[in-house]
Structure formats: structure tokens, C-alpha cells
Amino acid sequence: xxxxxxxxxxxxxxxxxxxxxxxxxxxxxxxxxxxxxxxxxxxxxxxxxxxxxxxxxxxxxxxxxxxxxxxxxxxxxxxxxxxxxxxxxxxxxxxxxxxxxxxxxxxxxxxxxxxxxxxxxxxxxxxxxxxxxxxxxxxxxxxxxxxxxxxxxxxxxxxxxxxxxxxxxx
Numbered sequence: 051x052x053x054x055x056x057x058x059x060x061x062x063x064x065x066x067x068x069x070x071x072x073x074x075x076x077x078x079x080x081x082x083x084x085x086x087x088x089x090x091x092x093x094x095x096x097x098x099x100x101x102x103x104x105x106x107x108x109x110x111x112x113x114x115x116x117x118x119x120x121x122x123x124x125x126x127x128x129x130x131x132x133x134x135x136x137x138x139x140x141x142x143x144x145x146x147x148x149x150x151x152x153x154x155x156x157x158x159x160x161x162x163x164x165x166x167x168x169x170x171x172x173x174x175x176x177x178x179x180x181x182x183x184x185x186x187x188x189x190x191x192x193x194x195x196x197x198x199x200x201x202x203x204x205x206x207x208x209x210x211x212x213x214x215x216x217x218x219x220x
Contacts, residue, residue: 112146112170112199114138116206123180123210132180136206140168142199148174149196157181158191158208178208185212 121134140146145167151160161177168174178193190209196202 110144111142112140112144112168112197113142114146114195114197114199114204115141116204119205120207120209121178123208125211125213126182128186128212128214129183130212131182132208132210134178134208136176136178137173138176139173140170143170145169146174147198148176149198151176151193151195153178153191153193155191157183157185158193160193160195176206178206180208182212186214187212 116136116138118136121136123132123134126132147165147167148162151162153160157180159179159181161179162175166174176193176195178191180189180191182189188209188211190207193206193208195204195206197204
């Protein structure tokens, strides 16, 4: 028969080995996690997948590219009217539609073909008319264009200086 001391010693030795195995396993898992943080995580994989899907969707959308987005008409006399045509091209892979074009005030009027579908590769125009009646000094007028693109709003700018005529002396 075993002595009490031998039973206690065997018990502690057996339990210590189990405890040591547990500590070793924990350290091994912890070290693996620590050094694997530099690699792709599940979140990175999900983010990359989402970005790829966004790129696929963008491939099937229209893209409005202007030849110019800003026109400087220089100096004009108060009361003069200035017109400028902004030309653009649909460089995307789907038809482009202009839903609306709005200026900030009544002195600037955008004109375009409402409801026209502009096929990929086709060009279009937006004519902007600025009436300087009652205006003076530096003028900058934005025209916001709403389309069916992902970045649905585009802006073109017409600007210049309105000179007020000197009054004639009598």
C-alpha cells in the first residue's frame, strides 16, 4: 500500500503537469495571435471583398467628365449677358441622365436636354447664361448638376468681373 506522502506527491505532480500543459497551450495560442496580427484579419478580408464589389458596381455606372468645369468670362459691363457651353462626355459603361441643373440665383440659367439618355462614349452640353443686370464686382456662380451617377452631383462654375459704367456728368 502506498503511503499518504506518495499519493500526495503523485497528485501534485500529475496536476502540475496538467497546469503546465494548459499554460503552454495558452502561451502558444497567445503568441500565434500576437504575431498573426500583421496578416490579413477577417475584417481585412471583408473590407477587401466590399471594395471589390464597389469597383464592380462602378464599372456598370455612367461617368460625367467635363472638358472644363470653370469658365472665366473676364470683364463685362453691367447689364451684359454672357453665355458659355460646358461640354462633357459619358466615359462610363451605362447611360447618363441629367435629372436637374440649378444655379444659386435667377441671374444664372442653365439649359440642357431634360430626360435625354447620353450613351457611353457620347457627349452632351449644358449651356449657362449669366445676366449681369444689377450686379457689380467679382461674380462667381455655381451650377449644380444632378445625375444618375454614384457621385450624383457635379458642379460647373461661371465667373468674372462686372464693371459698373461711370455716370455721365451733365
